[in-house]
Amino acid sequence: MTDDCPPTTDGKCPVETALELIDGKWKGVALFHLLDKTLRFNEIRRRIPNVTQRVLTRQLRELEQDGLIIRTVYAEVPPRVEYRLSPLGETLRPIIVALWNWGTAYKARQIEESEAA
Amino acid sequence: MTDDCPPTTDGKCPVETALELIDGKWKGVALFHLLDKTLRFNEIRRRIPNVTQRVLTRQLRELEQDGLIIRTVYAEVPPRVEYRLSPLGETLRPIIVALWNWGTAYKARQIEESEAA
DNA sequence: CGGTATCCTGTAAGATACTG
C-alpha cells in the first residue's frame, strides 16, 4: 500500500503534497487557532508571539490561496479583516488536533526525562 | 481548549513542536516509507526521486537525533545501514497516514477541477 | 553501499519604518 506513493500525477507523494500546504513556520499554529473560531488579524497575531506582521500576513495569504482559509475584509474604519477555515480547511481538523496531541505528549516526555536527571 | 497553546514550558504551541520534527522537505515522506518496513539507505532513496544523497542523509540523521527513527550500521563489506521507526516514531503513524489520506483526496479534487474545464 | 567534502543559490524569515 505504501508503495503507491510516487506514481501520482505530479510525481509527488501525497504526504509531501499535504505537508507542503502547511509548510511555513506558523501556518500550522495559525490553522490550529482557527479551529476554534473566526479570528481577526491581530487576534491571531496575539496568539502567536514572535511572529512578525509581515510574515504572518504572508502565511495567511498563502493559506488563503491554497483554499484552506477564507479572508473577509469589511469596509469599515478602522479596517476589520476576519479569517476562518474554509470547508477544505475544516477537513484538516483531525490532523491538526492529532499534531497538537502528539506535540503535547512529546513535551511531557521531554519534561519527564529532564526530571530524571 | 485551543487557548492553552502558548503557555507551555518553551512557549511553543504543541502543534509547532510537532511540525518542527517533521519539518524538512523529505522527512515526512521518508517516515511514510518506513511505516511499512525497515529499509536500507538506497531503498529509501529510490522511493524518493529528486532527493540528493547529501540531503537525505542529513534528514535521516535529524530524524534519528530526534528519536523518531533508529539507524543500524552493520559492519559488513559492502556496508549496510538500515533505518526503521523507533517506538516514538511509531506513534506518528496515525498522523502520517492521515496526511497521506488527506493528500490523496486533495489531489483527486485537483484533478476533478481541471477536468471540469 | 552509504556516505563526506565543497561550493553555490534561492528564499523564508526577521527587523524596521511607514500608511490608508
Added chain:
DNA sequence: CAGTATCTTACAGGATACCG
C-alpha cells in the same frame, strides 16, 4: 487595524566530486 515597503541574513536544499 491591518497591512505595505525595504533591507538583511541564515540556512535548507541542491550540484558535483571523492572516499573507506
